[in-house]
Amino acid sequence: MTEHIKIAIDDGVLILSMNRPDKKNALSNDMYRRLAEAIEEAQSDPAIRCVLLQGEGGVFTAGNDLADFAAVSSGQAHGTRYGSVFIETIGRAEKPMVAAVTGLAVGVGVTMLLHCDLVYVADDAKLSTPFVNLGLVPEAASSLLLPARIGHARAFAMFALGEPVLGERAAEIGLANQALPAGEVQAAALAAAKAIAKRPLGSVMATKRLMRDTAAIKAMMDAEGEVFTQRLKTAEAAEAFAAFAERRAPDFTKVSG
């Protein structure tokens, strides 16, 4: 079976590649588990000094697998939901994280960037957080971190209108460090990750700790998680997932919140 998460180590950098190109690297429960486990293990592995997240096939990720959300929505998903485990893991990760974003970053594909310390984007990448279009709410503490990074008005527009922000603009508004031609993004991100890996790790980690209020991040993740779980079970969300599966526009006028 194809590995949907590819794992490699290069010069102290743990490279995690989302690799499900036929589904635009949409994240399944198992992919979240692999990512969460690898990032968790990296925290105590002295061979790893930086983590790099990227996507194969010219795409970062189309976000959470919507078929998976539909299964949760209809009560057909059982067992641990590793999306929450992944989010919590990146929320408290102490080693530096770098992201290389090409093509598309949707939903958690954008909110995970708020837990990365350096973000490189393709200038034509499309970054969107269409939670409201899906009848949902923001997650991964993005309702705290996105307005902090780009301001309330821009963050609200991203959440509520769900319109994509181009990579070039993402760099202008501080959502990314640098926008580059798509073909150069992964190399630039890897070079930056390797440069970080050569810095004194104790100092890098202490700096990251000082810059992130992990208690506030965790509290917001918990608050969002409660509402998100409720929203997944609403008729609005069910309509959004059904519309995606049936390749039609959703009609929210006939369902109640």
Ligand code: COA
């Ligand atoms: N979950 C599950 N499958 C997904 C997916 C997702 N989030 N995003 C894309 N796919 C699948 C499509 O169903 C399609 O599968 P199929 O070929 O078996 O029908 C395949 O990936 C290609 O996607 P397609 O929609 O044909 O590509 P596109 O280039 O026209 O559009 C997107 C790409 C990402 C804009 C569009 O697929 C989309 O809106 N996806 C949903 C994104 C989303 O809402 N994510 C969750 C945010 S919380």
